[in-house]
Amino acid sequence: MDAPTTTSADNGTSGVGGGGWFTPRKQPATTPDGEREAAEGSRLAAMRPMGRTTADTHKDQPAEDTPKPAEDPPQAAPPAEPALAAAAAQPSAARPPAAEPTAPEASYADPRVPTQRSTEPTTQPQEPVAQVQAESASPDALLIRRTMAEVAPIADKVTSYFYALLFVRHPDLRSLFPAAMDTQRDRLLKALLTAAEHIDNTEVLVAYLQNLGRGHRKYGTRAEHYPAVGECLIGALSKYASGIWDAEMEAAWIRAYTTISQVMIDAAAADELRAPAWWYAEIVAHDLRTSDVAVVTVRPDQPYPFLAGQYTSLETPWWPRIWRHYSFASAPRSDGLLTFHVKAVPAGWVSNALVHRARPGDILRLGPPAGSMTVDHTTDSGLLCLGGGTGIAPIKALVEDVAEHGERRPVEVFYGARTGHDLYDIDTMLRLQQSHPWLSVRAVIDQQAHVQLPDAIREYGPWNEFDAYLSGPPGMIRSGVDALRNIGIPSERIRHDSVEELVVVGD
Numbered sequence: 022m023d024a025p026t027t028t029s030a031d032n033g034t035s036g037v038g039g040g041g042w043f044t045p046r047k048q049p050a051t052t053p054d055g056e057r058e059a060a061e062g063s064r065l066a067a068m069r070p071m072g073r074t075t076a077d078t079h080k081d082q083p084a085e086d087t088p089k090p091a092e093d094p095p096q097a098a099p100p101a102e103p104a105l106a107a108a109a110a111q112p113s114a115a116r117p118p119a120a121e122p123t124a125p126e127a128s129y130a131d132p133r134v135p136t137q138r139s140t141e142p143t144t145q146p147q148e149p150v151a152q153v154q155a156e157s158a159s160p161d162a163l164l165i166r167r168t169m170a171e172v173a174p175i176a177d178k179v180t181s182y183f184y185a186l187l188f189v190r191h192p193d194l195r196s197l198f199p200a201a202m203d204t205q206r207d208r209l210l211k212a213l214l215t216a217a218e219h220i221d222n223t224e225v226l227v228a229y230l231q232n233l234g235r236g237h238r239k240y241g242t243r244a245e246h247y248p249a250v251g252e253c254l255i256g257a258l259s260k261y262a263s264g265i266w267d268a269e270m271e272a273a274w275i276r277a278y279t280t281i282s283q284v285m286i287d288a289a290a291a292d293e294l295r296a297p298a299w300w301y302a303e304i305v306a307h308d309l310r311t312s313d314v315a316v317v318t319v320r321p322d323q324p325y326p327f328l329a330g331q332y333t334s335l336e337t338p339w340w341p342r343i344w345r346h347y348s349f350a351s352a353p354r355s356d357g358l359l360t361f362h363v364k365a366v367p368a369g370w371v372s373n374a375l376v377h378r379a380r381p382g383d384i385l386r387l388g389p390p391a392g393s394m395t396v397d398h399t400t401d402s403g404l405l406c407l408g409g410g411t412g413i414a415p416i417k418a419l420v421e422d423v424a425e426h427g428e429r430r431p432v433e434v435f436y437g438a439r440t441g442h443d444l445y446d447i448d449t450m451l452r453l454q455q456s457h458p459w460l461s462v463r464a465v466i467d468q469q470a471h472v473q474l475p476d477a478i479r480e481y482g483p484w485n486e487f488d489a490y491l492s493g494p495p496g497m498i499r500s501g502v503d504a505l506r507n508i509g510i511p512s513e514r515i516r517h518d519s520v521e522e523l524v525v526v527g528d
Contacts, residue, residue, distance in 0.1 A: 183257035234285030327390035329422035334388035350414035409493025437474030
């Protein structure tokens with residue numbers, strides 16, 4: 022969900038200047054805010070159709086980097102997912118409300134958007150499910166998943182080659198990326214795997230891509246960058262999946278990339294009309310709670326709409342183009358201030374800068390809010406909240422959100438830490454408990470109880486009428502999801518941020 026990654030677009034027939042394959046159908050309108058997204062540059066040439074003769078191609082493209090030629094360039098073949106293609110083709114104003122929410126807070130988080138779920142296998146047998154998915158998958162989905170299975174063992178080589186192609190052929194794009202590319206390479210693969218996994222699931226895929234497209238604005242990504250990415254993506258996949266690559270597979274990837282990138286472009290264009298690509302924010306308070314945990318409060322330069330339970334991406338002045346995710350530690354405040362809990366981790370560039378180097382007066386940049394770990398205020402179900410370490414930050418925000426709505430639904434908070442010293446915000450949580458009789462806070466200290474946070478919830482309950490919320494390290498979330506399922510809470514009532522994103526949270 023970060024940095025200019027790849028994922029897909031329209032029907033492969035739109036073109037500019039004589040027929041580039043991945044050329045966007047339309048581009049975001051230019052606004053004053055958009056001018057600060059990236060330096061002005063010449064428009065990238067449209068990508069040539071794969072499979073044309075060398076006489077029709079750009080002469081500066083090395084022949085060994087191109088996929089095997091197809092007999093005929095793919096024309097108006099049906100998209101992998103008709104509903105997804107229809108969503109990409111609709112004018113913005115005609116889209117369903119879920120795609121373009123109108124309420125101010127819904128501009129960034131519509132409660133109808135599917136909640137991020139754990140990617141860990143369930144305890145139920147998976148063979149029948151996989152068989153059903155294979156039988157119901159579209160032809161393009163099967164080809165795309167076959168490609169990903171082929172390159173998975175050598176994913177690092179594929180992503181490295183992709184970026185090498187991109188930076189050699191389009192050196193002007195290098196400035197959009199961080200100096201260190203390790204995390205970026207991982208994110209590219211994860212984006213591709215996510216798209217491949219959900220290629221036939223329109224609701225999940227469109228929501229994921231719209232969020233991806235909006236988030237890419239902070240990197241300076243523009244519509245005209247997508248053809249270059251598509252060209253180099255096809256070049257890398259065709260090289261490392263050469264044993265199975267053919268014209269049919271290439272056509273499937275062209276259709277998929279065209280459809281997915283159009284969804285991202287449209288989402289960015291719509292978002293540009295209502296929000297900046299990023300917000301500047303001044304640090305107004307820096308509270309060092311422990312030797313490695315700081316509570317950082319900032320004041321954005323303009324209104325910043327978000328929902329309790331969400332997170333944002335943050336960039337420091339010391340590490341340009343390195344963005345890391347942090348959850349909001351409070352519900353929206355009347356004074357507009359935003360608070361984050363940051364734990365410095367070994368070799369963590371951003372986290373160490375925020376904990377040990379940042380001071381009041383320093384200016385940060387914030388990306389748009391994201392995440393769907395929000396409270397459903399249309400029900401009166403209880404909330405079972407598990408917060409580990411700095412994962413208590415969004416849990417605290419959820420408690421404040423329930424209180425501000427005047428609800429009296431039961432909220433049970435389990436605050437986990439390795440030692441008592443790590444319960445850096447326990448006093449705040451206990452004060453909230455004193456103020457709200459419907460709130461219960463329990464501290465779970467691993468070294469004292471000899472039990473980890475997810476297992477501790479088994480001693481309490483029952484939790485049949487509760488919605489569960491988890492926030493913390495990826496391992497805690499995975500084990501927590503398993504523990505909650507084992508005690509009977511269905512998956513659709515378990516909410517948490519994407520485990521994939523959490524891998525670099527706080528780095």
